Amino acid sequence: MRPRPPSPAWPRPWGRPRRERKPEMSPKEDALDFDPPCPADWSFFQERCMACGMCSAACPVAGIDGFDPRKVVRLAFLGRIEPLVEARWPWICTLCGKCEALCPMGVEIADLVRRVRSRRERDRVPGILHKGLAAALETGNNLRLPREDYLFILEDVASEIREEEGFEGFEVAVDRKGARLLTTIHNKLVNTHTEDLKHWWKIFHAAGERWTVSSEHWEGTSWGYFTGDDEAMKVMAGRILRQMEALEIDTLLWPE
Template sequence: MAEEALKVSDLKGEFRKKVRELLPKGNLDLCLTCGTCSGGCPATGLEGMDPRKFVRMVMLGLDEEVTTTPWVWMCSMCQRCIYACPMSVDIPQMVGLARQAWPRETRPKGILGSCDMALRHDTCSAMGTSEEDFEFVVEDVLAEVREEQPGWENLEAPINKKGAMYFLNQNSREPVTEPEEMVPLWKILHLVGADWTYGTKGWAAENYCMFLQDWEAWEHIVRVKAKAVDDLECKYWLNTE
């Protein structure tokens, strides 16, 4: 005798419910199980998982497996799966929710540490750089270029210039580990006569709190950054990428 078909609605699945509540595209019935997501995902095969399998496990209520597999940290949330999906099932958001199901202190230490560092100063730097340190490095590097590179005596790297058109952000890696990498960009901005500024608050481009899926911290950092740009009355928040 043939086995009866599984009725998904009869299966327990707290995580599935959460997905339905929180996601605008959380209707998992839309998934055609075609596997297009997995076919084009570099994380397919890691930890014996792939995006399609992950969605099926959510659907079948395998909460324990879904919320404990380290695979959710091996997905880079790049959104290629949702881009390729004929039904636009938002798998990366599900991965995000699964990350969130991990007790905060058990999430990967490196990401956790980077998020916590960013909460220490209004610079939002994941490397913990303070406002004073950033200002010092920028001024120090600028002075060196002005002195040692003929033709660049008037190079500028404005900080907290109110009303500038562009508020430039910078990945912490540069001021902290390779400050000379900031210089080519300054030179380009100088040549085109761009009206730009750094802000001592909110200059750091990175945001690991989002990856950590600590929403409160993520929101805090975005608010600090947005306020920094608005306080300087800049028209554009400019990314170096």
């Protein structure tokens, strides 16, 4: 068998010569040695996109109202930030991250979508997200559920668990100081999916876990994340941290 000839050298993208790498350059800045016409803080590896379509194939909402993850990446790469911010379809994204998981080039698509959303004026964020976040900041949960109603629901679920064999002594722990584990609660679990609370609580009971939930600021869904509002995220995360400190708890379970 004849020896295989050496592979030819791949040409540089767009025919540009390689720049000398500066010591302070990050891997993102040197990814393809190309200066995309977009803001410096918009480096999500969008210049790596090969338009293979894996992101679109994985996306559960691709095609709805013209949404395509590749559009987001391509417009960001071309520096078309304002059309992205004004478009409706970036808000269709669920931020599930499946596109990132399958992208062979490591483009950070979900983070890019969050950055797009962060540029939208807060009063122009789609209604349910804007209202839910405002409710969480004002009341501690997205539903504006009063504390008394919330505690009633927790005890009601606990009473149903006690009716099951092996859980006769079950008690829901609220604001238990010195517990090992603090768990947040998704708002739907005290609204339409109370049955799902039982799964976690039964595991805690069977394992003999020292756990608790908070009576205030118990919301486990940070709509600040989904709307690209980093300041709101800090507020909501800070509330949970302060609860952990007040209750002397060092472990957080965030099921959301």
